[in-house]
Amino acid sequence: xxxxxxxEVIKTEYGAHTLNVSCNDIVLEFDLSDFFSDKNYIENxxxxxxxxxxxxxxxxxQEIFNTFYKLYIxxxxxxxxxxxxxxxxxxNKIAKVSNxxxxxxxxxWLSWKQDLLYFPDNIKNExxxxxDMNVTKEKTYTRKEYMDLVGSIxxxxxxxxxxxxxxxxxKQVTNQYYYKLILLFIKSDIFVCExxxxxxxxxxxxxxxxxxxxxxxxxxxxxxxxxDDDVVDSIIGEIxxxxxxxxxxxxxxxxxxxxxxxxxxxxxxxxxTDGVIIRSKTIKDDPSKExxxxxxxxxxxxxxxxxxxxxxxxALDNTQLLxxxxxxxxxxxxxxxxxIGRTHLLMNRKINKVQIILLGWFLHKFINPRAxxxxxxxxxxELLTIASIVLWENNHHFMSILMTxxxxxxxxxxxxxxxxxxxxxxxxxxxxxxxxxxxEDKPSLLEKTINEIVKEIxxxxxxxxxxxxxxxxxxxxxxxxxxPSNINDLVCNYxxxxxxxx
Numbered sequence: 001x002x003x004x005x006x007x008e009v010i011k012t013e014y015g016a017h018t019l020n021v022s023c024n025d026i027v028l029e030f031d032l033s034d035f036f037s038d039k040n041y042i043e044n045x046x047x048x049x050x051x052x053x054x055x056x057x058x059x060x061x062q063e064i065f066n067t068f069y070k071l072y073i074x075x076x077x078x079x080x081x082x083x084x085x086x087x088x089x090x091x092n093k094i095a096k097v098s099n100x101x102x103x104x105x106x107x108x109w110l111s112w113k114q115d116l117l118y119f120p121d122n123i124k125n126e127x128x129x130x131x132d133m134n135v136t137k138e139k140t141y142t143r144k145e146y147m148d149l150v151g152s153i154x155x156x157x158x159x160x161x162x163x164x165x166x167x168x169x170x171k172q173v174t175n176q177y178y179y180k181l182i183l184l185f186i187k188s189d190i191f192v193c194e195x196x197x198x199x200x201x202x203x204x205x206x207x208x209x210x211x212x213x214x215x216x217x218x219x220x221x222x223x224x225x226x227x228d229d230d231v232v233d234s235i236i237g238e239i240x241x242x243x244x245x246x247x248x249x250x251x252x253x254x255x256x257x258x259x260x261x262x263x264x265x266x267x268x269x270x271x272x273t274d275g276v277i278i279r280s281k282t283i284k285d286d287p288s289k290e291x292x293x294x295x296x297x298x299x300x301x302x303x304x305x306x307x308x309x310x311x312x313x314x315a316l317d318n319t320q321l322l323x324x325x326x327x328x329x330x331x332x333x334x335x336x337x338x339x340i341g342r343t344h345l346l347m348n349r350k351i352n353k354v355q356i357i358l359l360g361w362f363l364h365k366f367i368n369p370r371a372x373x374x375x376x377x378x379x380x381x382e383l384l385t386i387a388s389i390v391l392w393e394n395n396h397h398f399m400s401i402l403m404t405x406x407x408x409x410x411x412x413x414x415x416x417x418x419x420x421x422x423x424x425x426x427x428x429x430x431x432x433x434x435x436x437x438x439x440e441d442k443p444s445l446l447e448k449t450i451n452e453i454v455k456e457i458x459x460x461x462x463x464x465x466x467x468x469x470x471x472x473x474x475x476x477x478x479x480x481x482x483x484p485s486n487i488n489d490l491v492c493n494y495x496x497x498x499x500x501x502x
Contacts, residue, residue: 005053005061007046017042021161023065028072030164041248049158052109064100067093068161081169091187094162098188107151114147120255139205141257152195153244174376182237200232206264239263325366331389342465343385349406354456362387362498397474398484399494401464405481408461450491458483
């Protein structure tokens, strides 16, 4: 029997892939080029979905397609994925199509296909407890549980027309795209199904077994403020959309439980300190994406959930509380508006890691500096602008301009004109604030940090975005931020300033 609703993956003449969803004579096209990492079996991914859909009534197929179509035509009307009403609409449509597709019926139908499915050798029909093995029911998938997990992934794949455009957008503006994606299913029955509960149970049990202490304290401290549910949901989003949804379970041998285990280990960041994994990812020539290269040597692989990010950004929106907590008077609103009118140019540039570090020091008594690596770039620019205004008003002119400048990517070099040594007397002045990092007889951790920051600053040409008249105050060239000969001292004075005002 052939249904009127049909999914078909098409390879274009340029080698890209699109998903064509058709009903009668209407065809909707969705770009898959950035979604499916494994292209070998991509054209087979909807074969069994088509078979199942054909068993639904014609009216149900038509209603599913109509839901896809209404969202699809709204794309041309500048659908705003930053708007909460749009998110609510997506959640409601996903819940509606989930009900129409009927997950329980889909699992029952799929059970008749299990002989066609590849099962890993270590997946057994039932769990048998062995006291000599470190295996529990929570850490084990039986054959039926494995089959149902595959079913849940395929079921989510069938709703791809509702979230693929959101994914393509959200990946450009935040690193939390998998988590934001899984949240779209929060109103659907799939979000609270047995298969998701089993996956959560598995994740939690593996987390406990990986860490020697038997709890998740290390992870929760690193990601301060996360609830257990947020942590698990974040990992589920990574598991489903990072890999499993792209797998052809019928034509490719794969052990998805092994992949899930590795993802839990990777994302939970329970590796020993000797084996800590740092994400280093550089995005070239794409100013619409956040620059992740500054995550080097700082950002651990574990993600902060969307809920925590929203809380952080909400707290950072309260400028008056932020400034009073840090010990500064409120800034002039008109001056801020004027300055942000210039610094918004950074949206099309890359914020350098040294600016993030300097901003983290500036805000360290208000938020954990690590949080700056997860908030969206627009908020970063606003915070850099606030810091720049405060620094200018307190006569830290060079550091003020540096905060809102951008690096000329074409003119990086090693500056041999500067001595990367720090005045010992200034270091002594910082001792009360960094006593654990200051050593008498050899270069301290603080000195090494300052030297590295100065190297980063002086090894590039910086283009200011601030009021051009300010450049004359620091005797800088037009359109170029000149490097002062005492830059080491200026950085030290900046560090002393931000600590004195606490």
